[in-house]
Amino acid sequence: MSQGISREDVAHLAALARIDLSEAELDRLGAELPAILEHVAAVQDAVSPEAGGDDVEAMSHPQPIVNVLRDDVVVPGLTADEALAGAPAAEDQRFLVPRILGEE
């Protein structure tokens, strides 16, 4: 993880996240991101027995809980008007989005 991240990696991630970065920003982030990853690596080492840390299971949820479930019972939601109230554009009771390019 700490072996670094290239300028190309940053450009790829930016493209996936639909973030338009300038050349100058790519240069800057190309230097900053490896530093951030190094900090993360320090945390990883702390919970990795191989690196002399404690054996702690990786967690994805802040609480050590499982099976938070709800019954299959309908709860009233939003009306179409309410749902569409925040939409930049709507048509025929549907959300209107710009044409989708480069797919299909």
Place this chain on the structure above:
Amino acid sequence: MSERSLVPFDTAIERYDPVLGLEVHVELNTATKMFCGCPTEFGADPNTQVCPVCLGLPGALPVVNAKAVEAAVRIGLALNCSIAERCRFARKNYFYPDMPKNFQTSQYDEPIAFDGFVDVEVEGTDGQPVTVRIEIERAHMEEDTGKSLHVGGSTGRIQGADHSLLDYNRAGIPLIEIVTKTIEVEPALAPLVARAYVAQLRELMVALDVSDARMDQGSLRADVNLSLKPTGSTTLGTRSETKNVNSFRSVERAVRYEVTRHAALLDAGERVVQETRHFHESDGTTSAGREKSDADDYRYFPEPDLAPVAPDPAWVEELRGTLPEAPELRRRRLQGEWGFSDLEMRDTLGAGALDLVAATIDAGVAPQSARKWWLGELARRANDTGTDLAALPITPAQVANVQALIDAGRINDKLARQVFDGVLAGEGTAEEVVAARGLEVVSDDGALGDAVDRAIEANPDVAQKIRDGKLQAAGALIGAVMKEMRGQADAGRVRELILERLG
């Protein structure tokens, strides 16, 4: 590529072995969505079954539907899978407006069910049944996407569209995705095996009562992955993914078409592009969709808004006890109990009549009679009106009532057809139709005897033949009597009366 003639299927499989993979999405029939309490009715007005959770509004938190987890476990068990003791959801990140959250909540490296199998039966090249085991890689929980409507293009496709309209009623409906391991079978059988597998999954979902499993409504959808490798080779070729094939027949045709298309490319020394393909119902072909690209880097990560799901092993065992009999075992058992030949059984299954025939037999009808009515008279009527057998307005119990009248000698097979007419037209029960239409056979020997006497008198030559011992000639006299009685007589009794007089 489109200009080049395709390699015929039979030629293609002489040189190449097809390798299949099938992904089937099953929409669950829960009352509410996977992570929120919105209803899941099919065909509701656009955006009337939405809430902050399924619209991905800031601050909304998802909660897992317990019924969906139960359905997932039951499906996993029915597919002979292991059930995870603990599993998590993951975010599948992508930018496409069919999910307002910009990710789909799915499962990635921790599916709820894994390592299973189903056995399907197909007719081998020698006409004998062949059983093929399909290994199941995993079955995982996820949510459906919204529906896009592309406006401005002439075809409703994305090309040429000015803009798109989104209805999120479907976004968040629970899905179970069932993924097979690679399937390698005798090349000639590949299309049939793919079809039989999807058909069997559908049967299983219906038996489990976890989904409507209607391919025409998209509540069961199949993606067909296919690649070819030179015969005997162990190196996998590049695969195409034909998406959303929506009937059993189309699954078979999609496999067949992709084999011919891949073979043509490989023969010409070209490369198969890894891409999604669209299947065209009209001519059984596929066309290129989206090529695999960087956009398929979904950057999965564990869903931090949902706690892991840890099915209690005791509960899983309890659910195992609720599983219906496996479809293939049930079919085999019923065929044995009913004494159907392989052909009769295949016809019954092919007509979608298995459950109807079973229910009719349960209502007291002899197996062959039940089969005769559903696959004969009633199948013909369903065919005439273009409906499914199951959609005919007659129940197995009503069919049993008609048969009971026949068994009691009150009507015969010919009159039964008129009784079916009446029942199907909503004129009431079989009994009521018989009464209202005056269909009961004449069992009064006096009236029948008179008709027999008249028939003998009118056909002296025939009568003489019978007196001379040619009993098969009696058919002509029986016909004459039946005609006079307008079909309302028991032909067996008529025969007895004729032979009493001439024997």
